[in-house]
Amino acid sequence: MSQPFIPERFGKYPVSGILGRGAMGAVYKAFDPDIKRAVAIKTIRLDLLQDGSPAGSLAARFRNEAQAAGRLAHPGIVAVYEFGQSDDCAFIAMEYVEGCNLREYFARKTAFEEADIVSIMVQLLEALGHAHERKVWHRDIKPSNLIIMSDGRLKIADFGIARIEATEMTQVFTVMGTPGYIPPEVYRGEAVDHRADIFAAGAVMYELLTGEPPFAGAAETAKFKVCNEDPAPVPADDRACGLAHFDPAVMKALAKTPDQRFQTAASFREALLAAHARPVNATVSEATVIVPGERRSRDPRGPSSANAASTSGRTPWPAGWDPATLGCVEVQLAQLVGPMARVLVQRAARRCADVDTLLNILAGGLDSVDEQRDFLSKVSVVAAKTAQGRAPIRLAAEAIVTDSRAPTGQPGLGAEQIERATRVLAMHIGPLARVVVKRASDRARDLEQFYSLIAEGIPGELDREAFLRDVRAGR
Numbered sequence: 001m002s003q004p005f006i007p008e009r010f011g012k013y014p015v016s017g018i019l020g021r022g023a024m025g026a027v028y029k030a031f032d033p034d035i036k037r038a039v040a041i042k043t044i045r046l047d048l049l050q051d052g053s054p055a056g057s058l059a060a061r062f063r064n065e066a067q068a069a070g071r072l073a074h075p076g077i078v079a080v081y082e083f084g085q086s087d088d089c090a091f092i093a094m095e096y097v098e099g100c101n102l103r104e105y106f107a108r109k110t111a112f113e114e115a116d117i118v119s120i121m122v123q124l125l126e127a128l129g130h131a132h133e134r135k136v137w138h139r140d141i142k143p144s145n146l147i148i149m150s151d152g153r154l155k156i157a158d159f160g161i162a163r164i165e166a167t168e169m170t171q172v173f174t175v176m177g178t179p180g181y182i183p184p185e186v187y188r189g190e191a192v193d194h195r196a197d198i199f200a201a202g203a204v205m206y207e208l209l210t211g212e213p214p215f216a217g218a219a220e221t222a223k224f225k226v227c228n229e230d231p232a233p234v235p236a237d238d239r240a241c242g243l244a245h246f247d248p249a250v251m252k253a254l255a256k257t258p259d260q261r262f263q264t265a266a267s268f269r270e271a272l273l274a275a276h277a278r279p280v281n282a283t284v285s286e287a288t289v290i291v292p293g294e295r296r297s298r299d300p301r302g303p304s305s306a307n308a309a310s311t312s313g314r315t316p317w318p319a320g321w322d323p324a325t326l327g328c329v330e331v332q333l334a335q336l337v338g339p340m341a342r343v344l345v346q347r348a349a350r351r352c353a354d355v356d357t358l359l360n361i362l363a364g365g366l367d368s369v370d371e372q373r374d375f376l377s378k379v380s381v382v383a384a385k386t387a388q389g390r391a392p393i394r395l396a397a398e399a400i401v402t403d404s405r406a407p408t409g410q411p412g413l414g415a416e417q418i419e420r421a422t423r424v425l426a427m428h429i430g431p432l433a434r435v436v437v438k439r440a441s442d443r444a445r446d447l448e449q450f451y452s453l454i455a456e457g458i459p460g461e462l463d464r465e466a467f468l469r470d471v472r473a474g475r
Contacts, residue, residue, distance in 0.1 A: 011091070
């Protein structure tokens with residue numbers, strides 16, 4: 001299968017990889033040589049920007065995004081740097097953001113603690129307040145447009161259907177948005193202002209509190225519920241225990257008429273702070289943040305009280321793990337990597353559910369085979385902590401001993417498959433593809449495991465499925 005063409009540059013920005021592709025255009029990772037920073041380049045074909053194009057409304061959204069986000073400067077909003085044009089497409093150069101959107105968290109059934117819910121909402125409402133003060137309303141606030149970065153900060157993306165007050169940017173957007181987050185006035189054909197974003201923010205918070213959207217269903221079902229039904233109250237079960245004090249604020253944000261809602265993002269924020277009645281974290285906790293490409297094994301009920309108590313104020317260990325076991329691993333790893341050991345153990349523990357895999361992940365991140373052997377020998381004390389510990393640790397040690405074997409000698413795994421996987425993966429993650437493929441080839445016992453290990457490093461379920469489909473097509 002032929003590989004898609006990746007341009008060398010857009011304007012002054014050299015391209016290093018592709019982040020996503022669609023019928024209208026693509027998004028690339030690139031580099032700004034003047035400021036020395038990574039950027040994302042969002043493109044649209046020039047023929048779609050011409051008057052009379054059947055995709056004209058989408059082209060207008062593209063221009064709108066550049067104009068709306070370009071007039072905003074806030075740490076909680078993905079920044080737009082430049083609108084430009086190359087030979088066959090127009091492009092927006094924007095801030096490159098590494099993180100996972102909130103929809104990914106919901107898909108993984110992440111159970112947010114109260115402190116994280118409040119942190120997410122305060123960050124969202126502060127960014128919306130900045131936009132509203134500048135007469136820009138987003139009009140498509142939803143989980144997939146809210147990115148939680150690896151450091152726990154939140155960014156709002158995609159101002160493609162934003163409205164800028166007192167411009168001619170069109171009533172063609174009045175029925176656009178995402179079902180379940182569109183307020184009733186849009187469906188009724190009434191005037192829409194910044195309070196549409198208040199409604200959508202309320203819908204996001206409802207899902208943070210309950211794990212379910214307030215107006216679920218297909219488009220017509222969601223429309224009926226939004227216009228005619230109030231969402232169910234937060235259920236009185238273990239999942240939502242202790243969060244009902246946010247109900248009045250959420251229900252006010254979801255009021256059917258704009259006048260009954262909070263009139264500003266700041267007033268919604270103040271109501272949440274009053275209900276929370278304690279200091280607010282500036283970022284989402286490290287224990288909750290999903291690092292792109294990592295799998296999580298998280299107890300949907302959240303961390304146990306024993307687990308939380310064992311941290312003495314530090315970020316708790318992932319739920320489902322014995323804190324003493326992870327503490328032993330941290331102590332041994334710290335002798336090789338220093339204070340970063342705790343973060344590395346936390347992240348590895350989120351990706352797996354057994355000691356064998358945990359130790360292999362941690363050992364694989366060390367610089368040399370000698371360090372890997374040293375770590376595994378010292379951490380053998382963990383074998384006494386679990387009933388099945390001895391065999392997994394022996395297997396981990398054996399994996400290190402045989403780590404230098406040639407990948408092309410493994411059953412069904414040759415140079416052609418490795419090169420093909422590298423090319424396909426590069427379309428999803430860029431230049432890091434070769435490193436990821438090398439690590440997978442060193443660990444895989446067969447071709448199918450090789451592909452699966454690579455796919456684990458691709459953020460987003462749809463991208464993982466696309467990689468597996470494409471890479472298997474040539475077998």
